[in-house]
Amino acid sequence: MAKSYSISVDEVNRTLEVDDPNMPLLYVLRDELGMNNPRFGCGLGQCGACTVHIDGQPTRSCVTPLSAISSSKITTLAGIGSANAPHPLQSAWIVEEASQCGYCLNGFLMTGVALLKSSPSPTEMEIKTAVENIKCRCGTHLAVVRAIKRASQMMVGDVK
Amino acid sequence: MSDALTTRHTRRAFISGAGALVISLSTPASSSGQAPLTDGAMKRPSFTPSQLDSWLSIDEAGDVTCFFGKIDVAQGLDVAVRLIVAEELDVAFERIRVLMGNSATTINHGGATSDSGVREGGALMRITAAEARMLLLEMASRKLNSPVSSLRVSNGVVTVAADPSRAISYAELIGGRYFNAQLHWNKKFGRDLEVSGTAKPKPPSEYKIVGTPTVRTDISPKVMGKFEYVSDVRLPGMLHGRMVRPSIAGAVPVNVDESSLKEIAGARVVWIKNFLGVVAEKEWDAVRAAEALKVTWSDSNPGFPPQEKLHDHIRSSKVVKREYTSNVGSVEAAIKEAQAQKLRVVEAEYEWPFQSHASLGPACAVANATKDHVTIYTASQKPYDARIGIAELLGREMRDVTTIWIAGSGSYGRNDAGDCSADAAVLSNAVGKPVRVQYSRAEATAWDPKGSASIQRVRAAFDESGKVVAYDFMTKGFSLRDMPPWERKAANTLAGHLLGFKLEPIQAFGIPNDSYRFQHKRIGWETIPPLLDRASPLRTAHLRATASPMCHFASEQFTDELALVAQSDPVRFRLQYLTDPRDHELLKQTAEKFGWDDRIGPNPGQGGRELMRGRGVAVAQKEGTCVAVFVEVEVSKSTGRVRPVRYTVGHDCGLIINPRGLQQVLECQTVWATSRALCEEVTFDANMVTSRDWTTYPTIDMNLVPEKIDFVLINRPELPAAGAGEHAARVVAAALANAVFDATAVRIRSAPLSPERVKTALGRV
Ligand code: FES
Ligand code: FES
Numbered sequence: 001m002a003k004s005y006s007i008s009v010d011e012v013n014r015t016l017e018v019d020d021p022n023m024p025l026l027y028v029l030r031d032e033l034g035m036n037n038p039r040f041g042c043g044l045g046q047c048g049a050c051t052v053h054i055d056g057q058p059t060r061s062c063v064t065p066l067s068a069i070s071s072s073k074i075t076t077l078a079g080i081g082s083a084n085a086p087h088p089l090q091s092a093w094i095v096e097e098a099s100q101c102g103y104c105l106n107g108f109l110m111t112g113v114a115l116l117k118s119s120p121s122p123t124e125m126e127i128k129t130a131v132e133n134i135k136c137r138c139g140t141h142l143a144v145v146r147a148i149k150r151a152s153q154m155m156v157g158d159v160k
Numbered sequence: 161m162s163d164a165l166t167t168r169h170t171r172r173a174f175i176s177g178a179g180a181l182v183i184s185l186s187t188p189a190s191s192s193g194q195a196p197l198t199d200g201a202m203k204r205p206s207f208t209p210s211q212l213d214s215w216l217s218i219d220e221a222g223d224v225t226c227f228f229g230k231i232d233v234a235q236g237l238d239v240a241v242r243l244i245v246a247e248e249l250d251v252a253f254e255r256i257r258v259l260m261g262n263s264a265t266t267i268n269h270g271g272a273t274s275d276s277g278v279r280e281g282g283a284l285m286r287i288t289a290a291e292a293r294m295l296l297l298e299m300a301s302r303k304l305n306s307p308v309s310s311l312r313v314s315n316g317v318v319t320v321a322a323d324p325s326r327a328i329s330y331a332e333l334i335g336g337r338y339f340n341a342q343l344h345w346n347k348k349f350g351r352d353l354e355v356s357g358t359a360k361p362k363p364p365s366e367y368k369i370v371g372t373p374t375v376r377t378d379i380s381p382k383v384m385g386k387f388e389y390v391s392d393v394r395l396p397g398m399l400h401g402r403m404v405r406p407s408i409a410g411a412v413p414v415n416v417d418e419s420s421l422k423e424i425a426g427a428r429v430v431w432i433k434n435f436l437g438v439v440a441e442k443e444w445d446a447v448r449a450a451e452a453l454k455v456t457w458s459d460s461n462p463g464f465p466p467q468e469k470l471h472d473h474i475r476s477s478k479v480v481k482r483e484y485t486s487n488v489g490s491v492e493a494a495i496k497e498a499q500a501q502k503l504r505v506v507e508a509e510y511e512w513p514f515q516s517h518a519s520l521g522p523a524c525a526v527a528n529a530t531k532d533h534v535t536i537y538t539a540s541q542k543p544y545d546a547r548i549g550i551a552e553l554l555g556r557e558m559r560d561v562t563t564i565w566i567a568g569s570g571s572y573g574r575n576d577a578g579d580c581s582a583d584a585a586v587l588s589n590a591v592g593k594p595v596r597v598q599y600s601r602a603e604a605t606a607w608d609p610k611g612s613a614s615i616q617r618v619r620a621a622f623d624e625s626g627k628v629v630a631y632d633f634m635t636k637g638f639s640l641r642d643m644p645p646w647e648r649k650a651a652n653t654l655a656g657h658l659l660g661f662k663l664e665p666i667q668a669f670g671i672p673n674d675s676y677r678f679q680h681k682r683i684g685w686e687t688i689p690p691l692l693d694r695a696s697p698l699r700t701a702h703l704r705a706t707a708s709p710m711c712h713f714a715s716e717q718f719t720d721e722l723a724l725v726a727q728s729d730p731v732r733f734r735l736q737y738l739t740d741p742r743d744h745e746l747l748k749q750t751a752e753k754f755g756w757d758d759r760i761g762p763n764p765g766q767g768g769r770e771l772m773r774g775r776g777v778a779v780a781q782k783e784g785t786c787v788a789v790f791v792e793v794e795v796s797k798s799t800g801r802v803r804p805v806r807y808t809v810g811h812d813c814g815l816i817i818n819p820r821g822l823q824q825v826l827e828c829q830t831v832w833a834t835s836r837a838l839c840e841e842v843t844f845d846a847n848m849v850t851s852r853d854w855t856t857y858p859t860i861d862m863n864l865v866p867e868k869i870d871f872v873l874i875n876r877p878e879l880p881a882a883g884a885g886e887h888a889a890r891v892v893a894a895a896l897a898n899a900v901f902d903a904t905a906v907r908i909r910s911a912p913l914s915p916e917r918v919k920t921a922l923g924r925v
Contacts, residue, residue, distance in 0.1 A: 019425060019445075020445075024444070027443050027447075031443040039389075041522075042601040044601060044853055044854075046601075046853060047520065076385065077385035078385030082384075090384060093379060093383045094379050094383060095375075097236075097376055097820075097824050100236075100824075101520070101569050102234070102378070102379070102382035102387060103519075103520045103521045105383065109383065128862040128863065131862055132861050133861070135859065136520065137518065137520040137572075138520075139827070139830065139834075139860070140828055140831075141831055141865040142865055142868070145862075
């Protein structure tokens with residue numbers, strides 16, 4: 001029996017009817033709500049491509065059932081900044097060209113944004129630890145670290 | 161492709177659906193009733209390679225569209241094409257866009273293959289842009305009443321040099337109309353296609369735009385969550401499809417219990433011959449249905465050899481085809497002679513595993529098969545070939561199939577994308593609705609076509625002066641094309657195999673050439689039969705850099721082994737036998753930047769240490785690109801873990817179009833190749849591939865990436881721009897293995913250099 005859910009995504013309240021309360025949030029966002037972020041990479045919680053924030057915490061939406069998040073605030077990549085007011089990490093990413101295909105970047109960016117919030121000036125080690133469970137196949141790893149460092153410097157005012 | 165473009169492109173595709181839409185994309189905006197214009201045609205000339213308009217158009221605003229017959233595997237190729245065209249036409253970079261991979265609007269120039277995006281695709285666009293510029297100058301000359309030699313172009317505006325007030329823009333000259341100008345075409349398609357015109361492209365000495373470090377324009381939309389991948393294509397009425405695959409390779413469905421899906425609303429089965437899939441309105445329902453479906457499978461015994469005996473299997477397999485790519489002097493006689501004279505003869509054998517593309521995003525494709533037309537949205541690297549193969553698969557005419565390439569997750573050769581678009585086509589054709597298929601992680605890792613497993617045997621003989629006089633190199637392994645990678649036949653896809661199209665393997669290994677001169681030299685390859693000739697999870701097809709990583713893993717380690725026998729330093733030894741001055745210069749410059757000291761034998765003083773340090777080098781040259789990769793590693797004695805500390809990558813690809821893009825591409829492929837060298841090995845048991853996800857197919861992570869990668873980029877404007885997409889990846893594994901030897905004095909001749917393998921090897925001494 002379809003059940004009605006109401007969730008907040010990128011500051012917008014959305015209502016939807018879903019048969020299976022175990023439907024992972026990934027499919028809710030992509031298929032039910034037609035959003036392009038997050039992305040499907042493994043469905044197993046292993047790669048990070050599906051990462052969103054749930055109440056500010058980076059969470060793998062492919063292994064998060066809808067039933068578990070109904071009263072929480074969800075933020076996707078598209079919700080962390082806008083063209084006029086990008087998040088510093090988004091700006092840094094562009095300068096550092098930290099993507100090739102970019103299929104992985106929901107994982108890196110959403111995790112990086114949370115990291116910079118809890119630790120505005122992370123060390124290289126802290127950065128690597130924060131994102132070590134995020135997969136990238138194109139080999140952008142060094143650029144990812146540079147981008148997070150640059151964003152951190154931008155946020156504490158060292159660079160524009 | 162630039163983001164705005166992708167977005168526009170995809171949106172329009174959604175709205176219009178089938179093939180017809182696409183024609184409108186290639187048509188410059190029509191003229192809107194200004195003063196009559198004399199030049200150019202109002203009507204679109206035929207869409208053939210011999211028409212300039214098939215390659216390039218200029219609209220009424222003066223914006224240039226390039227119709228590019230290759231595709232970008234996420235390496236920023238569109239930036240290079242735009243720089244080349246901007247240069248030849250004298251139009252601003254920002255005013256140029258590149259359409260790629262749409263079979264209805266772009267000519268088949270082969271898709272992505274063998275690093276040819278700039279080398280072949282860029283070269284062709286240079287020719288067509290130069291031709292367009294010449295024609296535009298002729299038009300301007302008539303309009304301005306001034307000879308061509310008196311004219312200048314800047315930002316798409318032609319002026320009389322002596323009187324800049326006399327000016328006319330490209331937009332005024334041709335905007336919205338067609339050149340209707342002939343090029344000479346060699347009547348071939350794909351990579352063999354060539355066109356030429358009468359214009360002479362600019363000499364590189366006049367370049368102002370080519371060579372400017374330029375940032376990719378697709379990162380911004382990606383990072384803002386605005387980029388649309390093929391997995392974001394949504395068509396009205398679209399269903400979601402998933403394939404149902406056996407747990408034992410080669411098994412086919414004999415009974416399917418559709419009632420097992422009754423709990424999942426709207427899910428239904430598509431079962432045609434051995435092809436089995438499900439479709440549902442909701443994606444999650446398709447995922448669940450594929451798991452829930454009860455299937456009785458036929459018995460199958462693929463008889464894969466035990467994983468640890470894979471290379472014994474290769475050694476003992478019958479040879480299907482043998483070919484020598486180089487045979488100079490008489491190697492056999494020279495080696496026999498050396499043996500007879502008790503001179504040094506060195507032999508070694510190397511092993512390389514099956515590897516998976518394991519793209520981060522499992523393949524996705526959307527097919528819309530109607531009665532009259534089939535449109536496929538695909539991320540295949542060969543969209544033009546896919547069109548031909550899918551027409552055969554569905555029994556349609558080629559003109560009734562359109563393939564539209566839209567970027568997917570990064571691909572590194574013939575990955576699972578080609579299979580996925582065929583599956584989507586069959587499902588859509590069966591249900592009469594648009595169907596989107598995205599593979600599971602297991603399909604992307606266990607079922608993608610694999611990079612070939614192989615062994616390499618190398619021998620060399622010295623003369624009495626200590627010089628290498630004979631060199632004999634033989635690779636034996638699964639053909640690189642057990643499943644031909646072009647998708648231009650139905651049989652080149654899993655769906656084709658399941659629907660009864662007979663696999664026609666091509667026997668080829670395509671060995672990279674060796675850069676060294678030896679008096680007697682023989683290089684060859686042998687292929688062996690595939691392990692399972694139908695729908696095999698171990699079928700082999702192109703994986704980035706094809707035969708090079710394994711062949712150089714052997715040949716460039718062997719070079720170091722010879723250097724040691726000759727009591728020479730690895731760099732000094734290479735310089736002794738390399739013949740091309742470009743190789744010499746690159747190797748010397750890169751060695752200097754790396755900080756290489758002349759030294760013989762393994763790094764002294766590492767023996768008692770837990771973390772041993774070593775350095776390694778490997779070089780190669782292919783298709784006009786020279787690479788020299790240097791690496792410093794740290795090897796843990798207790799765990800066997802190899803960590804690259806830093807790389808210096810030397811690269812000479814002739815003319816550099818975009819130094820910034822080049823550096824990014826080199827950095828990424830170095831990390832990518834490090835993953836292959838240190839981590840990647842497809843595992844399997846007697847029945848099936850057991851690498852199914854990221855725990856069973858480990859790849860590089862943050863803990864294994866180098867601290868830094870330095871570059872030596874040699875620019876040679878006098879030489880054509882050659883490829884850069886995969887050349888460094890050819891030799892990274894060899895450089896790492898040489899560095900591991902330098903650190904540990906232990907030679908490891910099997911890849912990957914995983915902790916277990918390295919630890920075992922260290923334990924043996
Ligand atoms: S798709 Fe969710 S972690 Fe991989
Ligand atoms: S950029 Fe392609 S997977 Fe990370």
